[in-house]
Amino acid sequence: MEIPYTKMHGLGNSYIYLNLYDIDLSEEELAPLAIKVADVNTGIGADGMILIHPTEEADVGMRIFNKDGSEGKNCGNGLRCVAKYAYENSLVHKETFTIETKAGFVTAEVHVQDGAVSTVTVDMGEPKLQRPEIPMVGEDVKVISEPFETSQGVYDVTAVSMGNPHAVFYVEDIEGAPLYELGPEITDDKRFPEGVNVEFVQVASTTELHFRVWERGSGVTQACGTGACAAAVSSVLNGYCNVGEPITVHLAGGDLIIKWDEENHVWMTGAAETVATGVYYWKQEN
Numbered sequence: 001m002e003i004p005y006t007k008m009h010g011l012g013n014s015y016i017y018l019n020l021y022d023i024d025l026s027e028e029e030l031a032p033l034a035i036k037v038a039d040v041n042t043g044i045g046a047d048g049m050i051l052i053h054p055t056e057e058a059d060v061g062m063r064i065f066n067k068d069g070s071e072g073k074n075c076g077n078g079l080r081c082v083a084k085y086a087y088e089n090s091l092v093h094k095e096t097f098t099i100e101t102k103a104g105f106v107t108a109e110v111h112v113q114d115g116a117v118s119t120v121t122v123d124m125g126e127p128k129l130q131r132p133e134i135p136m137v138g139e140d141v142k143v144i145s146e147p148f149e150t151s152q153g154v155y156d157v158t159a160v161s162m163g164n165p166h167a168v169f170y171v172e173d174i175e176g177a178p179l180y181e182l183g184p185e186i187t188d189d190k191r192f193p194e195g196v197n198v199e200f201v202q203v204a205s206t207t208e209l210h211f212r213v214w215e216r217g218s219g220v221t222q223a224c225g226t227g228a229c230a231a232a233v234s235s236v237l238n239g240y241c242n243v244g245e246p247i248t249v250h251l252a253g254g255d256l257i258i259k260w261d262e263e264n265h266v267w268m269t270g271a272a273e274t275v276a277t278g279v280y281y282w283k284q285e286n
């Protein structure tokens with residue numbers, strides 16, 4: 001089967017984008033296809049697969065599959081790329097429009113230069129902070145700097161849901177963060193029944209954070225948009241940053257500007273880029 005695709009990235013967090021306005025795939029095909037296209041050796045190579053689909057509820061719809069075929073409910077870098085794709089491919093005809101995700105609806109505004117979208121601002125909505133909303137096992141309270149036992153000792157965790165779960169840990173030196181030691185351990189920890197995206201953050205100032213991530217279902221990636229939002233929210237909750245002030249989050253692949261405003265909405269601004277378009281030749285086994 002020949003499947004037209006576009007590869008895009010947001011700060012190095014890359015996905016294979018399929019336009020379901022033109023392609024018909026069954027539900028059962030999606031997870032195996034995501035695993036195949038994401039494979040860097042035998043597929044195209046990416047952190048996962050994103051579907052852009054028609055919907056009656058919003059201007060455009062998005063679904064995200066991680067590299068291991070699991071479905072995430074939200075993807076910040078993916079939202080900016082979907083917004084760029086939708087605008088440049090005339091799926092929408094306005095600069096501000098709504099996108100449906102499995103976690104709900106967001107509003108995106110594309111910033112256009114010479115006819116092409118360079119950056120996108122997304123109103124990511126309200127963070128969820130109560131423990132069952134993450135979800136994380138235990139009492140129905142917020143998880144802010146709570147001691148969390150790991151194989152490498154006790155680290156303080158702050159938990160934030162941006163439609164998907166995030167566990168934020170602070171370190172003194174971002175380069176020395178135990179990403180490869182604790183990422184795979186915490187992402188599958190039973191205290192997070194749906195798994196969790198694991199973020200290490202070094203506070204540089206009230207408006208600047210350094211950030212590294214181990215993503216649920218994909219491992220280390222260059223950037224995580226929802227993770228950067230969670231890091232900013234967590235840093236306000238922990239008194240490192242301020243509500244209403246833009247925070248520059250330095251990720252391995254570049255910078256995002258995040259603001260948690262007085263109305264409890266989180267705003268994300270950053271780049272979105274197209275890498276390639278092509279046709280994937282899908283050899284289905286059985």
Ligand SMILES: N[C@@H](CCC[C@H](N)C(=O)O)C(=O)O
Pocket residue numbers: 013064066071072073074075076077078164165197215216217218221223224225226227
């Ligand atoms: N890279 C994404 C998040 C993708 C989904 C995540 N791994 C999950 O399973 O929740 C982003 O930019 O937010």
